Amino acid sequence: MPFEADLADALDRSTDNLDPDLDHLVGGAVKRGRSRRNRRNLGAGVGACAVIAVAGLVMPGVLDRARHGGEGEGMEAVAFAAPRSAITGAQMIQAVEKSFPGGTYAKKEGQSNNPSDPSGGYVANGGFTFDDGRGLANVGVSAMRLKLPLQDGEGLSCEAEQTPPRAEGDTCELKELPSSATLPGGALLMQEKIADKHADGREPAHRWTTTLTVKSTGAQVQLVQWNTGGDFNTGIPKPTRPAPPLSPQQAAAVLTGSVWSPILGAVA
Numbered sequence: 711m712p713f714e715a716d717l718a719d720a721l722d723r724s725t726d727n728l729d730p731d732l733d734h735l736v737g738g739a740v741k742r743g744r745s746r747r748n749r750r751n752l753g754a755g756v757g758a759c760a761v762i763a764v765a766g767l768v769m770p771g772v773l774d775r776a777r778h779g780g781e782g783e784g785m786e787a788v789a790f791a792a793p794r795s796a797i798t799g800a801q802m803i804q805a806v807e808k809s810f811p812g813g814t815y816a817k818k819e820g821q822s823n824n825p826s827d828p829s830g831g832y833v834a835n836g837g838f839t840f841d842d843g844r845g846l847a848n849v850g851v852s853a854m855r856l857k858l859p860l861q862d863g864e865g866l867s868c869e870a871e872q873t874p875p876r877a878e879g880d881t882c883e884l885k886e887l888p889s890s891a892t893l894p895g896g897a898l899l900m901q902e903k904i905a906d907k908h909a910d911g912r913e914p915a916h917r918w919t920t921t922l923t924v925k926s927t928g929a930q931v932q933l934v935q936w937n938t939g940g941d942f943n944t945g946i947p948k949p950t951r952p953a954p955p956l957s958p959q960q961a962a963a964v965l966t967g968s969v970w971s972p973i974l975g976a977v978a
Contacts, residue, residue, distance in 0.1 A: 789857040790832040791928060795976040797853060798822045802836025805973060806851050809933070809964045810955055813842035823854070834973075839939045845951025846939020851970075855977045856928040865900050865921035865932060880904050883958075892971040895926030899966075901958050906946045915946050918954045920961040922970075927978035931970050933961055 799820020807815060815838045823834040837850020860866055868882035876882070880903060887897040900921045905914040915938040923930040935954035940947020956964065964970070 789861070791855045791857045792832060793823050793825045793834075793853075793855050793977045796823060796825055797834040797973060797976050799834065799836060801973070802834050802851065802853065803838070804836075805969050806836045806838065806849065808969045809851070810840050810842075810849060813840050813955070815840060819850075834977075837934075840955055841939070842955055844955070845937070847951055847955050848936040848939055849934065849955065851931055851933045853929075853931045853970075853973050853977050856923065856930055858928050860898075860923065860925065860928065865919075865923060865930060866898055868900065868902075877905055887966065892974070893924055893966065895924065897925060897966075898923045899962055901962070913949055915940075915949050916954075918956075918958070918961070920958065920965060922962075922965040922974075924974060924978065927974075929974040929978035931965055931973060931977075933965055935961070 799822045801820075802822075803818050803820045818836075818838040820836040821831065821834060823831050833852050833854040835850060835852040837848070840847045840849045862869075866884075868884045882900065882902045885899045887893055887899055889896045898921075900919075900923075902919045903916060904919070905916050915936060917937075918935045919932060921930065921932040933956075935956060937949045937951050937954055938947045939950045954961075
């Protein structure tokens with residue numbers, strides 16, 4: 711899935727030593743970690759911590775901050791910490807498949823983290839184009855660990871200032887989840903719906919982002935769903951379905967359930 715042109719500069723700076731070829735890997739994906747002030751200009755972004763562009767799953771700034779502990783020009787001070795255990799791209803893809811049962815998967819892409827070498831990436835990602843018979847959707851998840859104490863950055867607050875401000879119809883909800891065996895010390899659950907509008911006024915594509923952050927460890931996973939299965943290489947593609955495969959309630963249940971618990975534990 712070709713990635714949006716907006717990633718080009720970030721990739722040039724951040725992926726010189728990355729293997730495999732990110733020109734292909736980041737194709738069509740949205741990753742996390744880009745500054746909130748730049749997020750809406752991306753056309754395929756995610757929250758504070760996504761990292762390989764899989765089906766519109768993460769933001770470019772992450773590629774840089776994931777390697778340099780969170781420092782980056784024009785970015786919010788959301789710093790990554792080195793993950794405690796390695797997570798492979800194959801493991802991420804498998805977990806995303808378990809999160810989206812009852813359909814077919816195409817254009818699978820994954821990226822491993824590398825705890826022993828920050829230049830290899832602090833973030834693990836997996837994603838693909840999903841077809842459940844209701845229209846194609848680009849979906850994916852990224853996993854990383856934030857430095858403690860947590861800062862007021864992406865995926866952690868709906869109140870943080872945004873430039874441009876939220877558009878009419880965009881939504882954000884932040885909940886505190888109680889402590890449990892899988893969420894020691896409790897967690898923050900942030901869910902957003904963002905419209906990426908076309909300059910010519912065509913119907914916008916939407917992305918739904920669910921971010922779960924464990925407060926005591928900084929472990930964070932972010933799930934992104936688009937209501938399009940199109941190619942992001944030439945801009946935001948037109949919608950291919952009216953709604954995401956998972957409702958907000960289902961997405962929250964997936965991230966707080968048994969599928970992602972081992973990933974959260976491995977990260978932190």
